[in-house]
Amino acid sequence: MSPRPAVPVGRAWADARWRAVEPRAAFTNTQQGWPGRCLTCGGKTKHRYGRGGCKPCARLRRGEHRRLPPGTRLARMLAAGQVPTAPDPGLTAVAWLSRCLIAGHPGAHTVKGKRIGNCGRCAHEATSRRSSVPNRLADARARARLTEPLADYRARGDWPRRCLGCGRLVSKRLRFSGNRPFSGGCDYCLAAIGAIRRRELPVDVALARALLRGQQPLEPWSGSTMGAWRMRCLMCGHAAPKTLSHLHQGVGICARCSRYGFDSASRAEVYVVTRTVDHAGKYGIGGLDNGIDRVGQHERAGWQLYERLEFDYGAQARLVEDLVEAELRVGWGVPAFLGPQQVPQGGWTETFDLRRCSAQAVWRLVERFAAQVTGSALLPAPAPANRRLASQREAWLEALRAGAVPLEEYPGGSGKPWRMRCLCCGKAAPRRLSHLREERTCSRCRGISRRTPTFRAHALARAGLVEPLAQILPTSAHQPWPGRCLGCGAQSKVRLANLSSGEGGCLPCGRTRSAAKMRLSQELSRIRFRARLLEPLQDYQNNTYRVRCRCLVCGHAALRTPAAVFTGNAGCSNCEKARLATRYRSPQDRAVATMHIGGWQPLVPYSNAKTPWPSRCLFCGTPERPQKTNVQQRVAGSACEGGNRHKPGRQRRPPT
Template sequence: MKIRAGGGCKFCATHGIDLSGQSKVYVITHQEWKAVKIGIGACTGYTSRLIQHERQGWQLHQAREYTTGAAAYDVEQAVLGRLRQAGLVPFLTSDVMPNGWTETCSATRITAAEVWTMVDEETRSAEKPYAPRVGGRPRAAVLIDAEAAAAEMRACGYEPLVPYPGRTNATWPSRCTTCGHEGRPTFNAVRNAGQRCRICRAKETQAKRAATNAPKAQETMRAAGLEPLEPYPGSQTPWRCRCTTCGRETSPTYSNVNSGSKGCRFCALNSATDERASAEVRAAGLEPLEPYPGRTTDRWRCRCSCGNEVMTRLSSVRSGTTGCKKCPRSGGRTDPATAAAEARAAGFEPLEPYPGKTTDRWRCRCRCSTAITLTLTSIRGGRTACGTCSRGATR
């Protein structure tokens, strides 16, 4: 399994500690946590393990260099074995110290000096250390053949768009040969985990879900008076059906029908044929100048009975509004005679018919013979005089 997962020779590995290069064994302490820790590492560079520990508050007690990481590893494991037999490790948990918590022990039970004494003893009793490797540490790009990697990607359904990035865990821009989607999988995930295109996976999941829900969806649509004309496309996708009541084709979604809404928009008066829509606007005093646009909320060019050309909607006509600005508005909550009586009671004589809404501007004459424009809302709010009367009263 380790070979299939990308493992191999521990001395040639491109990750972890370099067993064929120089390394150190170190003992560190943490005063706040009252802990002692033993560890190994190259301890070079800004990202070395020892520097990371020092950033967390650990203090170096003592360290020793070894010719190879393998020799340092043997000494560390021997000391850890003795500590485990004494029941001293681990002391901290992974929540407190994610890296290296298994190599910690309590400072109240053993001191850093005692741990370092174990390091000295195991170093003296250690066998001849491994010979260091000649040359630098191998890189992952050297261990993986670029052409072979590209061939593996193609065998798994990916066409690489750029050369091999050099690392197995680096993203590799590729195109799915099935759906054409461009993604950024890693060679390691494709080779070892069998990672496939996420778009293809999503489509397969949706197809399986649709196949499972199709019988129930068809029963629900037929119970609502709709006969499906195509296979079940999904709950949120318009589904072409034929209404068994009016015989017209409509495209509701299964989600809406299942939640209780009417499936046929024609039967629900959300839509209408050209003949029916034309008859409705003619009954409202409008003559269509173009064919019905198809939806009740679409703008429709018509001519009013007064000769004015307007842009209205079938939904507006059904609610009682024609959209003509030259004609008095009808269908308001206040009767024109009642509105005129309210205006006269407040001291204003209407000069034109009531416009239809309480917020529309209305030309009237004040008791001082001044022509003004006001609204029925202002009259109901207590207005009884014009601006001329108000200034005269102030003087």
């Protein structure tokens, strides 16, 4: 039941016409919108009783009331110190291009309100001058914060200075506010002061402690004395992560150049032991002149000696052990078999499973790498006792530790080129001892180490349902690799980069799997079609195969693509055309007015803009069938002038 109107219907209609609105529906109540048509612009509107008419027309009227005279607008711009450089836009809310009278800065201001904003750049410079201080006072405050000025003071900009504590360059803004004694100084010194307050060591103290123990840090300090900090020994050049607290206590300074444990310059051995109880094998190295029987320690733990090989220098034995470990772990894919609980005497990382790799195969690796190390070149004779550490013998030992055999005598400097042969790949090229101390590998080995191991590449290929057809790995992860698809049997080319990211190897099978994931069931497809008011007349196959459907509203049948229908971009084309025609069709009175302006008198009611409309010419009375679209694009009030107006393509202006 509709509510009773608060005012009579006649008064409501009179109020609507007084507000230049023609009602198009029956009046209901004062709280509900009343549809109508504006008599000024002809647009549709919906207003309440007593609340005004067309909103666009009201906005135009308010703009007319607020428009200022040209003289007033120009006076306001000049009073604000702005000279207009463009024509007057005529509205107070539109920016007017101008130029500052003080410094000539370009700008744009709106003549709105009672005052106009001044030039922004002039105001910024004035603020900078007010907040600035003399250079003498600024220099004094900078030195109070332990910084030396390198240029004149700038109040609102970066000020280059040098820290008196650490010598670093500081270019940030100097702030004079706050009660902190070092506010605005060097950030590194502030961090050091904060670390001392937290009972932590500053960076310079930690660096000094590391250098006193003969270690040079290779990365920034993390701030913790118990954290791992990668350093390089200044005596032998070996790089490894160390703990600052241990260095300060004298524990674990350098394992390679220490006086205890394994000695790289003394005799050593490489051994292989087995333990049949848990099917475990182990390889390792031991010194022969340090009084420690490494093989005897393993035998007391239940291991049996398989084979052993002696070397003149411990560096050779260590290099053979490293090469065997690289071949087992990377080349063959054999992981460590036992843990630290099963090997309490140490060395659990060198264990392997005898069921995956026999002791005989490991010993063959030891013999092969030992022949490469000892058969390529001989070490020089020991140097006299008065020679420095960087002698020829020590340099040869360092080269052997790094996996290279020198082919000529030591040139006498760690930065000079020294011709060597890599024991891993066999490449002979000039290298530098300083690069070896930094653990830089051979250029060819660097490229090989970045390659994916063979076992991992085969595993990735089979995980992507591809059987590799080539045993040789490609040099790049993006290089094609021939293979056979295990799904369809077709040959394809895969890339290790795609397999590592989880993609499949066969492109047709991948497309088939993707299409199967996106394919819907028959019931779900019918539900989605009916949600768009379409009844499918054929079975659904996939999202791109068109299906004939019938509209449930108008009964029109046509082919529709399920992908377009399900995403809401397509429905019944017949209903869509009808909806758009209804939306954009002009009213009857407006269409008749358009024909009258064009000089035509319609004879039948209006249907649409592109349908021929039987009309009679108002100038000569000739009946024709013009279209409203063509009529509204012609010149209004054109005369016939001997029938030329009725010929297509001939338009003439009326006589004046």
